[in-house]
Amino acid sequence: MSDLILKNARAYIEGGLVDTDIRIEDGKIVEIKKDLHGEHDLLLDLKGLILLPGAIDVHVHMRDGKEAYKEDWFTGTSSAAAGGVTTVVDQPNTDPPIITRKRLDERISKASSQAVVDFLINGGVEKLENFRELYEGGVRAFGEIFQYRFEPDSLKAILDKIWELGAIATIHPEKKRCVEKDPLRPPVCEIEGIKDVLSLNRWGRMHFCHVSVPQGVDLIKSGGGGATLEVTPHHLFLCDKDRDRLGGYGWMNPPLRSDADRKGLWERVDSIDIIASDHAPHTHGEKLGDDPPPGVPGVETMVPLMLREVKEGNLSLKRLVELVSERPASIFGLGKYGKCGINVGSDADLIVVDMQEEKVIRGDELHSKCRWTPYEGMIGIFPQMTLVRGEVVYEAGAVIGGSGRYLPSLSHFDRW
Ligand code: DOR
Ligand code: ZN
16 A cells, blocks of 8 residues: 555656656655556545655754754754755754764754754864764765865865765855955955865865855856855845845845846856755844844745746746756765655655745745744745655645654665
8 A cells, every 4th residue: 555646746757747646655656657546545636736856955054952042953844844845954053063973963863853854964064083973974065164264274174084085065155364354245255265265176076055146156167176056045036235125134144245146146047056045044133133143044935936936937947946956966965865856766755836826925924933034025936735755744834744854864775
């Protein structure tokens, strides 16, 4: 008996939409075919709605620990599920940071008991001597490495250590001397930062986080060596005028740029590898204070904002699936954990979408603990339903299940 048969889906398979049914067993897709049925099977009729592979957000800050007042694993991953994200890659700049195996293991166990979507955890880079133990605990990417916190020599030592392990270095590019001189962190800080990193002797995998200026995309893509990059929704949908309007709620690193830069990113949407949210929640109180901390929530609104662009004809559905699901899976090596689209043998990480259902985005209706969004009043197309490994985690506005797993613990192929 299967867990579930999805009837009458318009499923995104190999680059296009196909009318089909889908059989799910033990959390995996086992059959993709029309007219599936079974006497004892649980059927779910999707009535022709679109079925997409769940999104993989490779840059989220789930907080927890001493910052659980901003976000915790349950609220953060509920927000992910409600936004069609079925796997998140958590950043290690928590309080306390994830720089030892003990902290990693504690975080895995906390997340395993609270998360409703699957997750990976990146390793922090403050203690070189601990990189191996973090790797042995499942870490395959280190960072985001805040370039502006390190002198070039120590940055190089960190990268070499990561590459010795065969892991991925993920870099937040902003040049130290530049941001120390100018707290507004203009584009030149990021551009010079990217140039410095590209000029290092690179012999391993390098991924640039949240590139916010078109020149940065061009530098990375013409720099050779196969470096990859992500762009955030806030740099695609907001600009410096919004920063003036939003005050502290519009402050993040790297900051919002000019409208020309924003448009330049859209013009390069075919060169971008990944769209990732940099979900970085802070409280209303913090954002309204004199010195608001940088960061905006975004894991729940990323796919909905992008789906609206698909509906408006500004982006193909194929490109969207590449940007939020296929490329993240291939760059972060998630295929071996079953994250490989709507195919027989893949995890049934799926989202059901009605392209007619446009919704005004309201911060107080989102599932993040912070209850605000920089996209207040904008339009999104939110998923109707989200499944993680075949389980309905989110449906019609409510999180109704889910038991997120640390992906390395699921692996049959990759033992450490
Ligand atoms: O705006 C940001 N907030 N940028 C970062 O790189 C970190 C993040 C955070 O953790 O709040
Ligand atoms: Zn960052």
